[in-house]
Amino acid sequence: MSEQRPDKFEPILMDEEILKEAIEKNRPKDAAGRTVKVEGVTFNDIPTLCLQFRSILKIDHLWEFTCLTKLELNNNLIKKIEGLDCLLNLTWLNLSFNSIEKIEGLESLRKLEVLNLSNNRITVIENMDTLESLTLFCLKNNLLGQLDNVLYLTKFKNLFTLNLCGNPVSKEDDFKVFITAYFPNMKFLDYRYIDEKTKKEASIKYHYVLEKIKRDGLQAQQAAEATQRQEAELQLHHDAFVEFLNGSYLFKDMLKDDLEADKLHHLPGLKSCQEFLDPSLTFEHQMVELCMQLFEIGLAEHKRRQTEVNSFFSGHSEAVPHYQHKASQILANFEQQNKERLEEMQHLTEPELLKLKVNQCNDEINLLCNNLTMLDFQLVSQLEDITKKFDINISEMVGSFSETAQGIYPLFDHLEDNYNEKVREIAVATLEKVAKGSTEGMPDDVRMLFTDKDTVMDALTSGHDNHLMKINDRETRLVTCVNAWKVALVKGIQDKELKRSRMRISGIHRYMDYLREQLEELQ
Known part of the structure; x- marks a missing residue:
């Protein structure tokens, strides 16, 4: 990494012409020392780009360099880090000796390992x-003034080399010990190895820091493991097609968009009304019980299906190596005999005898082709039988699970009917009280709502319809998804095996062509 200032040339912009020139300049030399000229420069094939000492003002025109891993832009006149969004494979970036005032524009460089600013x-x-x-992060000879700001870098667990010399922070008496304490994995600071003496001094002086780092690291690890477990659990529920059925999710989902009924059930006065509260709590409890029943069935059925899938791929993995072993034996026997035949024919001088031997070899090649093709046909037939049996078994499992689910979902409808009937009875009774003027102790908002019978009945009907629609949608989604999974799984297996078979047959014919070309060369 150069540490020289650029000569004072005329400032320039980075354009396609400059990029091509840089690429040609860095191409390999031939034996005479001349640059190897390659026509039609393709930017997306370039791994390294060196543009030092060019008086470049702005980073630009790099969107085609998708395979670039190393970019040298040091010793220029660049003021802003930009134009790097497409360099997803970049691992090395040198922007030293420029006029950059802010670290920015690096969001896309997730593979970056070395950064020199x-x-x-x-x-x-x-x-x-x-x-x-x-x-590796080099920020020497900048204007970094806050030592605490360096702690921003503690999130980078792979950072082992840091260079901050020449910054105001590096002049603080405690700088080296401070960095050593907060970066226990750091190997080099300002390009000097951190010795054991410094590490010991840091461990004594910043004992509380090291303990905190250890605690924070343990908590972070535990949090990450908990997140992984949660994600794995959610993925399992998704794969079993029973996601969000282990609780009151469906019940809450039914009510969240029930705007009209919400006016009836969630007015401040009704929230504390025991008459309305009891049916709602009972309904939720019954819904959750039914959801958990379906949830447990779904997990059990998923386990059965997964066992069947594993069994299928186990049988598949046994059939293919058996075919490969037999094919290898056939080829080995043929190649040994073919080698002897070719050696014999190389010494033949009589054209007729040579022609006879060539015909015999062609017959052997055709026989080899037939044997390998027949072997492949046997493999294909065996795998088709395995796949057909798997399709039948997995279809029965999917059908059984779908029927079970479709038998449970009407029970949700029944619960909703009972709930709606109870709430309707309470609403009618409340309407009668209001009509008779018996509103003592009734909140004003409740009394106002129940002065219009049509509004109350419409809200109840709308809520009932919405609840049933949510239940029906959830049922449809489960049945549709599990069947779609089965179809995609079987089709994927069939398509993959068809592609493999075509590749095997194609390989056989290519080999046959090669053998026949060998014979033609002898004639």
């Missing part, structure tokens, strides 16, 4: 959150 005008370490692979 030395000799710029940067005051704050920021906007680097996505650089998870960073191992």
Whole structure:
């Protein structure tokens, strides 16, 4: 990484012409020392791009360099980090000796390992959150003034080399010990190895820091493991087609968009009304029980299906190696005999005898082709039988689960009918009280609502219809998804095996062509 200032040339913009020139300049030399000229420069094949000492003002025209891994832009006149969004494979970036004042524009560089921003005008370490692979960071000779700001870098667990010399923070008496304490995995600071003496001093002086780092690391690990377990559990529920059925999700989902009925059931006065509260609580409890029943059945059925899938792929994996072994034996026997035949024919001088031997060899090649093709046909037939049996078994399992689910969902409808009937009875009774003027102790909002019978009845009907629609949608989704999974699984297996068979047959014919070309060369 160069540490020289660019000569004072005329400022230029980075354009296609400059990029082509840089690529040609860095192409390999031939034996005479001349640059190897390659026509039609393709930017998306270039792994390294060097543009130092060019007086470049702005990073631009790099969108085609999708395979670029190393970019040298040091010793230029760049003021802003930009134009790097398409460089997803970049691992090395050198922007030293420029006029950059802010760290930015690096969000897409998730593979970046080495970042050199030395000799710029940067005051704050920021906007680097996505650089998870960073191992070396050089920020020497900048304007970093807050030592605590360096702690931003503690999130990079792979960072083992840091260079901050020449910054105001590096002049603090406690700088080296401070960094060593907060970065226990750091190997090199300001390009000097962190020795055991410094580590010991840091462990004594910042004992509380190291303990905190250890605790925080353990908590972070536990949190990450908990998140992984939760994600794995959710994925299992999704694969079993019973996601969000282990609780009151369906009940709450039915009520969340029930705007009209919400006016009836969730007015402040009704929230505390025991008459309305009891049916709702009972309904929710019954719904959750039924959901949990379906949830447990779904998990059990998923386990059965997974066992069948594993059994299928186990049988599949046994059939293919058996075919490969037999094919290898046939080829080995043929190649040994064919080698002897070719050696014999190379010494033949009589054209007629040579022609006879060539015909015999062609017959052997045709026989080999037939044997290998027949072997492949046997494999295909065996795999088709295995797949057909698997299709039958998995279809029966999917059908059984669908029927069970379709038998349970009407029970949800029945619960909703009972709930709606009870609430309707309470509403009618309340309407009669209001009509008779018996509104003592009734909140004003409830009394106002129940002065219009049509509004109350419409709200109840609308709520009932919405609840049934939610239940029906959930049932349809379960049945549709599990059947779609089965169809996609079987079709994927069939398509993959068809592709493999075609590749095997194609390979056989290519080999036959090669053998026949060998014979033609002898004639």
